[in-house]
């Protein structure tokens with residue numbers, strides 16, 4: 001049975017749903033959230049699923065001035081205990097970053113801290129890891145200057161980075177793909193192709209899902225070996241089961257309505273000394 005990198009998933013930083021969440025940017029999966037009570041209940045269930053599966057969860061308070069602030073994944077990248085603070089690709093989201101950055105810098109003070117500046121733009125949701133191979137989406141939120149700054153960090157850490165062009169009808173790389181294990185990649189037909197990712201290491205498998213299950217392609221592999229999947233995507237669910245992994249199905253309808261996928265709601269990290277693979 002394939003496993004997830006335990007060292008990436010000791011902790012998750014999440015952020016509570018703000019009162020302003022109905023104003024969240026929504027251009028792709030949804031036309032905007034409408035039911036904030038349901039959004040909060042779904043977010044609570046998501047947090048509980050992480051807790052129940054070996055992940056220590058920290059919840060930052062919401063900032064009601066930032067409707068998208070629950071989507072913390074975009075605000076910082078943590079790789080093996082090193083932190084990259086991108087300049088978020090949408091101007092309305094830049095002000096979400098300081099409390100996320102402050103928290104991570106406190107937790108991960110032993111690692112390298114890199115801050116993007118100048119013309120560089122990147123949302124953390126454009127970074128995908130498959131074992132020791134990294135992919136970055138070139139998207140409406142992540143530009144070439146941002147990719148080059150990310151590459152500097154990954155070069156320093158000795159990792160390969162490949163660029164994947166994100167189609168116009170999608171937001172981020174992790175909105176439409178995921179690596180539920182270190183050797184499995186889920187992508188949606190009509191959005192991405194296996195060739196977009198180049199030759200993968202031996203033992204890796206690309207699972208191409210039907211286009212109508214594009215939202216379901218975002219999954220989260222957990223330290224227990226279970227995989228969180230969004231409700232309503234039967235091929236994704238059946239694929240996880242066929243891989244010998246136990247799916248944990250969550251209703252994400254009001255998170256999806258704000259263009260948020262499963263991964264958007266967390267930053268996973270481990271604290272110094274917990275990186276087993278180093």
Ligand code: GLY
Nearest residue numbers: 024025068258259
């Ligand atoms: N609503 C998430 C985003 O557009 O960034």
